Amino acid sequence: MRLKDKVAIITGGTFGIGESTVRLFAREGAKVVIAARSVDKGTKLANEIKEEGGEALFVRTDVSKEEDVINLVKQTVDTYGKLDIMFANAGIGDMQDLADCTLEEWNRTISVDLTGVFLCNKHAIQEMEKNGGGSIINCASILGHVGQVSVSAYAAAKGGVVNMTRAAAVTYANRGIRVNAVCPGYIDTPILDDTPKEVLDSLVSMVPAKRLGKPEEVANCVLFLASDESSFVTGANLLVDGGYTAQ
Numbered sequence: 001m002r003l004k005d006k007v008a009i010i011t012g013g014t015f016g017i018g019e020s021t022v023r024l025f026a027r028e029g030a031k032v033v034i035a036a037r038s039v040d041k042g043t044k045l046a047n048e049i050k051e052e053g054g055e056a057l058f059v060r061t062d063v064s065k066e067e068d069v070i071n072l073v074k075q076t077v078d079t080y081g082k083l084d085i086m087f088a089n090a091g092i093g094d095m096q097d098l099a100d101c102t103l104e105e106w107n108r109t110i111s112v113d114l115t116g117v118f119l120c121n122k123h124a125i126q127e128m129e130k131n132g133g134g135s136i137i138n139c140a141s142i143l144g145h146v147g148q149v150s151v152s153a154y155a156a157a158k159g160g161v162v163n164m165t166r167a168a169a170v171t172y173a174n175r176g177i178r179v180n181a182v183c184p185g186y187i188d189t190p191i192l193d194d195t196p197k198e199v200l201d202s203l204v205s206m207v208p209a210k211r212l213g214k215p216e217e218v219a220n221c222v223l224f225l226a227s228d229e230s231s232f233v234t235g236a237n238l239l240v241d242g243g244y245t246a247q
């Protein structure tokens, strides 16, 4: 087991990439803390993992609210005694031309996709420092590296996550805390539910692998970055995109 006795928080852990990572981490021996807004789904998933012999806790969390993130880290430490891994995965999409994006919509996307990641990093690092180290994995995107038509706040947030990851990695490298990011390409999860089929088909046609990625394929990369196998990897932005950004 690659995460035996490690304590891991996974935000947005009830759907898509987060849910796949929760299930994988539990199979690899981690005590998983599922942080999400949906109480029904989060409780059900935690119970399922416990029935399968794993350890899981659900903590209702809106990552854009600092009091929720503080409570999340506190409940994790109160229950399991420490925090080893933070996967700051929760995110929301947006799809509109920059000039049509209202300030309210801009703030909504930034508050989850950038501020939420900042808050999860900040409060995880404070706890990890007490414990001698840890591993943080942020969920960025190919859209933190390249542009796409009709994406504005999302691209700004993900670009921010990419470089915040590097800066945090440099700051905490000598304190045993590694900070990396995964940068998924187009992955088959509910976040793409509102993307019109013709848009999706045209995006897939631009991916060298000619298909959408699977959430499990991202979760496997998160596992590598979370585990001690990546002990000398920090500040990396691991592209998981079927070759999209290599073109």
Ligand SMILES: NC(=O)c1ccc[n+]([C@@H]2O[C@H](COP(=O)([O-])OP(=O)(O)OC[C@H]3O[C@@H](n4cnc5c(N)ncnc54)[C@H](O)[C@@H]3O)[C@@H](O)[C@H]2O)c1
Binding pocket: 011, 012, 013, 014, 015, 016, 017, 018, 035, 036, 037, 038, 061, 062, 063, 064, 089, 090, 091, 092, 093, 112, 116, 139, 140, 141, 142, 183, 184, 185, 186, 187, 188, 189, 190, 191, 192
């Ligand atoms: N699917 C893709 O094509 C793709 C591509 C690049 C990056 N990503 C990123 O991957 C991450 C996971 O997305 P996904 O594809 O699994 O989508 P998803 O919609 O299936 O999952 C997102 C999760 O985040 C949660 N969430 C949203 N706002 C939240 C908040 N304020 N507080 C707590 N939880 C919140 C949702 O409830 C959900 O569980 C996101 O950061 C997303 O931007 C996804």
